[in-house]
Amino acid sequence: MWNFSFVFPTLLILTIILIYYYMLPHLDIRRNRVFIHITEAEAFVIVFDIISSLADNHYQSLPLSLTSIFNALFFAGFFFRSYLFFIFTVSVLGYSPKDNRILAFISRVPFYFSLVISMLSPIFGWIYYIDSDGYHSGPLYSLLYYVSLFYIAASFISFLYKKDVLENKRDRYTMILFNLVLLCGIVIRRLLPNLLLMDTFCLMAILVAYLGFENPEFFLDLKSTAFNDTALRRYLDEHGKDRSLTYFSLVVHTYNEMREIYGPVPMDNGLYLISLFLRHCFPKAYVFYFLRGRFVIIFREPISPEAIRDIIDKRFKEPWVLDGSELYLDANYSFYIPRDMVPSTDTILEALSISLSKADRTADNIPVEIRSEDINKAEAGLHIKECFESAIENDNVTVYLQPLVDIKTKRIIGAEALARIFDKDGNMIPPDLFIPMAESSGLINQLGEQVFEKTCRFISENDLMSIGIKWINVNLSPLQFIRVDLSDRFSDIAARYGVPPAQLHLEITEQAVEDDAFMQKQMSTLTDNGFQLVLDDYGTGYSNLLRLKKCPFVNIKIDRELVWDYSKNPDNILPTMVSAFKQMGFGITAEGIENEEMVVAMERIGCDYLQGYFYSKPISMDAFLETVKAL
Numbered sequence: 276m277w278n279f280s281f282v283f284p285t286l287l288i289l290t291i292i293l294i295y296y297y298m299l300p301h302l303d304i305r306r307n308r309v310f311i312h313i314t315e316a317e318a319f320v321i322v323f324d325i326i327s328s329l330a331d332n333h334y335q336s337l338p339l340s341l342t343s344i345f346n347a348l349f350f351a352g353f354f355f356r357s358y359l360f361f362i363f364t365v366s367v368l369g370y371s372p373k374d375n376r377i378l379a380f381i382s383r384v385p386f387y388f389s390l391v392i393s394m395l396s397p398i399f400g401w402i403y404y405i406d407s408d409g410y411h412s413g414p415l416y417s418l419l420y421y422v423s424l425f426y427i428a429a430s431f432i433s434f435l436y437k438k439d440v441l442e443n444k445r446d447r448y449t450m451i452l453f454n455l456v457l458l459c460g461i462v463i464r465r466l467l468p469n470l471l472l473m474d475t476f477c478l479m480a481i482l483v484a485y486l487g488f489e490n491p492e493f494f495l496d497l498k499s500t501a502f503n504d505t506a507l508r509r510y511l512d513e514h515g516k517d518r519s520l521t522y523f524s525l526v527v528h529t530y531n532e533m534r535e536i537y538g539p540v541p542m543d544n545g546l547y548l549i550s551l552f553l554r555h556c557f558p559k560a561y562v563f564y565f566l567r568g569r570f571v572i573i574f575r576e577p578i579s580p581e582a583i584r585d586i587i588d589k590r591f592k593e594p595w596v597l598d599g600s601e602l603y604l605d606a607n608y609s610f611y612i613p614r615d616m617v618p619s620t621d622t623i624l625e626a627l628s629i630s631l632s633k634a635d636r637t638a639d640n641i642p643v644e645i646r647s648e649d650i651n652k653a654e655a656g657l658h659i660k661e662c663f664e665s666a667i668e669n670d671n672v673t674v675y676l677q678p679l680v681d682i683k684t685k686r687i688i689g690a691e692a693l694a695r696i697f698d699k700d701g702n703m704i705p706p707d708l709f710i711p712m713a714e715s716s717g718l719i720n721q722l723g724e725q726v727f728e729k730t731c732r733f734i735s736e737n738d739l740m741s742i743g744i745k746w747i748n749v750n751l752s753p754l755q756f757i758r759v760d761l762s763d764r765f766s767d768i769a770a771r772y773g774v775p776p777a778q779l780h781l782e783i784t785e786q787a788v789e790d791d792a793f794m795q796k797q798m799s800t801l802t803d804n805g806f807q808l809v810l811d812d813y814g815t816g817y818s819n820l821l822r823l824k825k826c827p828f829v830n831i832k833i834d835r836e837l838v839w840d841y842s843k844n845p846d847n848i849l850p851t852m853v854s855a856f857k858q859m860g861f862g863i864t865a866e867g868i869e870n871e872e873m874v875v876a877m878e879r880i881g882c883d884y885l886q887g888y889f890y891s892k893p894i895s896m897d898a899f900l901e902t903v904k905a906l
Contacts, residue, residue: 285478286321289314292485299491302506302561304513306366310489313363314481316356321474323349331410339405343397346410350393350402354422356477358386360457361426367450367488368437369512382429389422423461430454449487456480496564498543499550507563507571511620518613521574522623523583523642526631528605530568541600548595556586569631580610580642588640607634611645618650625653656708660716662698663709667718672696672725674733675893676747678902679864680885682878687903691748691782691886692730693893694722719752726750728768730779733896735772742903748780748809756783757793762800776805780829784811795825802827812866813837824859831856835867835887841880842873850880857881 293314301307327345334342361382392415396402401415434450441447460476494506502510514520527533527549534542546564553562553572563571572583587606594601609630611623618626626645629652634643666672672694679689696704713719727749734747755761769776781801798808807829814834823831833849841849853863865877868887877885891902 283325285474286318286325289318289321289478289481292481293318296485296489296491299495300502301491302494302502302510304509305371306363307489309359309363309366310484313356313359313484316352316359317474317477317481320349320352320356320477323352324474331405334405334409340397342405342410346403346405347393347397350396350419351390353419354386354389354393357423357426358383360454360477360480361430363484364430364450364454365433367441367446368433369440370433370437385422385425389418392418420461420465423457427454427458427461446487449483453480453483453487456483496550499546499564499570501550501554501562501564501570504563504565507565508620508624510561510563510573511623515620515623516617517575518617519575519577520613521576521578522611522627522645523572523574523578523580524565524609524611524627524631524634525570525572525587525606526608526635527568528607528635530635533568533602533604537600537602541597541602544597544600545595545602545604548597552590553587557583565627565631569628571627577612580608580644583610584608584640584642605640607631607637607640608642609634609645610642614647616647616650618654621657622650622653625656626650629653629656658698659704659708660712662704663696663712664716664718666696667721667725670725672722672729674726674729674896676896676899677886677893678891678899679748680890682874682882682885686743687890688884689744689746689748689780690899691893692726692750694726695893714752714754717754719754720758723750723752723755724764724768727765727779728772731769731772731774734774734778737900739778742900744903746778746780746807748782750782750811753784753786756797761797762804762806765801765806766804777807780807780809782809782811782832785813791822791825798827809864823856823861828861830862830864830884832864832866832886833882838865838867838873838877842876845876853881 296311296314323345327342327349330337330342330345392401396404396413400413402413402418403416404411404413431454434447434454438447438450441450456476456479460473460480463470463476464473494502494509496503527545530542537545546568549570550562550564553570557572557574559575561573563573565571587608591604591606594603596602609627611626611630626649630643630645630649637643673696675693675695676690677693678687679691680686681688694706694710696706696709698704710719713722730747730749739745739747751761758764765779765781766776769779801808808827809830809832810823810826810828811832812834813831814837833853837849856863862884863882864884864886865873865882866886868874868877868885868889870889873887874885874889894902
């Protein structure tokens with residue numbers, strides 16, 4: 276009566292998936308738990324699909340009551356599986372029964388109703404009945420299709436409503452495919468009920484979920500084999516509000532330097548050994564690798580940070596040995612015990628990152644405690660990050676100009692373009708807060724390009740030469756400078772606004788000129804396209820006169836710290852330096868000018884241009900035009 280050709284291989288493949296899944300560590304989060312329940316429910320359904328079908332085929336040799344019970348268990352499992360597939364969908368989308376209890380109740384009603392009908396069918400024959408002629412479909416047999424279609428439809432509606440939660444197109448396509456496979460399975464069962472193909476399609480859906488969402492390796496760091504930072508975020512999204520958690524973190528002291536000393540492979544081996552040790556010492560805790568030599572251990576019970584520190588410190592006093600390599604490492608620590616505050620996932624991660632950076636700078640290994648003020652600081656940092664990313668995304672970076680003054684005429688001859696970001700209330704965010712974020716997030720290129728384009732627009736819309744402004748300086752970060760297409764991009768933008776490249780002076784720092792070969796090539800490309808180059812903040816790096824002699828700079832800007840130091844304690848160092856630069860053909864700009872005495876001092880030693888608060892703070896473009904025209 277029924278064809279078993281597909282169901283037995285399906286059960287074998289499902290068994291392999293279950294075994295492999297349980298072999299790897301997996302997070303205690305809702306979607307993982309639901310996935311396990313799905314695989315277990317599918318195994319249950321397959322087993323009772325086989326048993327009930329065999330019993331139906333041989334009903335004459337078995338008690339009718341036993342055959343009825345087997346069928347009831349199959350149908351109950353069938354409805355439960357449909358419900359779980361829906362729950363998996365909403366779990367991936369970030370729903371929780373706690374979010375809306377009314378919707379949660381509504382979603383459970385079809386399952387509870389069909390479960391009751393299934394268990395009462397041996398008595399009333401609603402879904403099926405068995406008599407002397409064998410198995411027969413009951414009047415409510417189509418409930419299988421209606422309930423399954425209800426949950427598939429509910430899954431698609433949930434997906435359309437919350438699809439933005441999924442991080443990328445691959446996740447979205449995976450979710451669509453997951454539910455389409457289930458829909459195809461229902462249709463095939465309706466058309467070919469005797470082939471027992473529904474289980475095969477359910478297995479296909481499980482494979483789609485496994486490959487797209489549930490492979491445990493997605494949440495493991497390949498170097499350390501601990502849970503990765505994605506797993507940490509997912510865990511905190513679900514459990515971060517739990518005040519019973521305790522966070523203990525460690526960072527390998529001066530990790531970047533150690534990686535340069537020992538090399539990448541030995542350090543990766545060291546991370547693996549550290550992870551192995553932590554997971555062995557704290558088997559009931561979750562160990563996460565937080566990148567850059569940092570680990571986060573989450574305990575579900577109260578701990579003594581000092582006791583945990585002592586355990587780990589004792590191991591760090593010994594070398595980490597693997598494949599003949601010995602690594603001598605040190606560690607610093609931080610911890611967080613939630614009390615009154617229940618911060619968000621982003622806030623916790625930011626606070627952990629800040630505390631570990633602070634701990635790594637300490638001379639001792641006393642654990643740094645994350646306090647309420649640190650949480651507030653982390654939240655403020657996230658606010659700044661949100662404002663910065665919004666400004667970049669919406670092209671809302673504002674350009675301010677700080678005048679450059681000719682030391683002889685005391686007139687404004689140029690300006691430096693500086694990026695400014697404002698929050699939603701119109702308050703300016705200090706550059707020293709958002710510039711590091713731009714560099715660490717990789718958005719520094721977009722920031723620099725917005726400043727450059729808006730500077731070009733300003734020049735094109737105003738006849739600056741007629742009011743004595745010969746050029747505007749635009750800063751280049753080291754990350755911008757190493758872009759191989761930098762000159763072409765800037766040339767295209769300048770041409771679009773009809774701005775001669777000579778009116779744009781590009782400021783680079785000493786950190787950008789460490790690679791001689793690339794530096795010479797990049798500078799030649801920029802100068803060949805008509806741009807002028809300025810060395811910014813001279814005195815903060817390690818450039819020597821021989822290297823500078825090779826560079827086509829039109830101006831060198833002396834860092835304000837050198838200017839201030841000379842103004843307080845005059846000596847021969849800065850005058851000699853300026854004299855050497857002048858003999859090499861460089862113009863000289865002194866930064867940080869704050870009073871008349873500094874003006875006189877810089878004029879005496881031979882500087883050409885001055886910049887600082889004595890003349891003007893960075894001001895808006897409109898205010899800059901008014902200032903220049905007023906002179």
